[in-house]
Amino acid sequence: MAVLGIESSAHTFGVGVIENGKVLANFKSMYKISDKGLVPSKVADFHSRNGKRAIEAALKKSGIDISDIKGIGYTKGPGIGSCLRTGQLAAKSISLAYSIPIFPVNHALAHVEITKHICGAKNPIALYVSGGNSQILALAENPYKHYYVLGETFDIGVGNMIDVFARAAKLKPAWGSTVARIAESGKYIQMPYTVKGMDFTFTGLLTHAVKQIGSRKIEDISFSIQETAFAMLCEATERALLLTRKKELILCGGVAQSVRLRSMLGGMCSSHNAKLHFAPDEFNADNGAMIAFVAEKMMQSGMRFSIEDADTDQHYRIDKVRVGW
């Protein structure tokens, strides 16, 4: 009962194969980011050229023939419209050609669910941090089972903030790890810090940091923007942890690869006897396995979608998704 999953919300065209929750393949084809960042049309073009090869590579790795695939999932959103549509088109074609059910998957939900599965977390809250998103989530039962957004960014995602700062400072991609490396020898300078309960904003911090470029050492600005942003995430998450009285936190999304963020959250969790979980990096970065994983869950819980319902939605919020398992 293998399920194929296609992820194409941003610069990664990822294809994963899952069988009963076991990852058989997790192949990625990545658009190389230039100094200009992501140009949607170019990334979509890259995906449509390389998609077929990525699907073949994942199937080969899994050792499963395409005729034995029982379901196909793809990222419905949130993400870049033109990129989402390349994955959607590939999934629709496979669904029609092999007469297998198709599953539109929420990208954020996929990050949370695969991390929860791999780490064996029972009843966690989740901090989902990536380029475009930064949310604190918990499962809620009413009016139906779904992920409730306890807190989130009011403006931009934390990853995007660091990327924009790094581009302004003319640093080389991949920006997140470049800023983290430069920050290692930095000292703290005061930065704007904005947390409203469990919500937060990053644009004030970004503007201030960008204005410091040239007058302060780049090491110090990098250190301070990163520490301030992560401290804000820590505080909001800490409040959510205490409010929900849960004892587990899962960290997921692209920024979950940050060693510094993990260590800060680890410190916060241990001060409340809570446990921090995070998955290996291949699942924190965008990947197809997580999409296949959720598609399999959807299939096993009896959900079905017509080919007309297999649409994309750039603004597909996680709290709109019914969790049927």
Add this chain to the structure above:
Amino acid sequence: MVKTPKKISEGAEADIYESKLFGTRCIIKQRRCKSYIPKELDESLRERRTRTEARAIIRAAHAGIPVPRLLMVGVDSIWMGAIKGDTFQGKKEIPQNAQRVFGELLGKLHNADISHGDFTKANLMSDKTGKIFVIDFGLANITDSYEEKALDLLLLKRSLGKDFGGAIKAYKKTAVSYIEVCARLSEIELRGRYQERTMAAEKDEE
């Protein structure tokens, strides 16, 4: 003179202790040191927030709003008189007269240019006589910004749900700048990230 403090609860940024000072029960709010964030940031946050909190409590008391009595302020700790009573957290229904008092209290806070920052039923407390107190000024700000005031109103709305009706009615009677604040509230409600803009669409049709 001072009894050894006993920890009674843990908040996101502070620990709450109970103790006795000169024979009266008191509550100590101690902002916790967070070793996992840079020391400079941790210290400045704790100092600044403690100072603002103390200022907001005094200002609210001067405006005639029932708040905990401020006894002593340290660099990162506040000593307050204890209030015997319960918060409205967990109460399924809020009686009409309490709804009205919530609205009046928020209106008075805003007239004194205080935004509370966490004005929910968890931070409204009623004593034995039924007098309602506003507690926890930990996220308060002294400001005349309509935005911050509207955020208070939004938090109260979310916290009260269907019981918000009596509160907003009383707020409109009390708050001097209620027109501006309510206008900002509708604006904020449409602002959420990726939210469905149904309310805006309805307005367009009018």
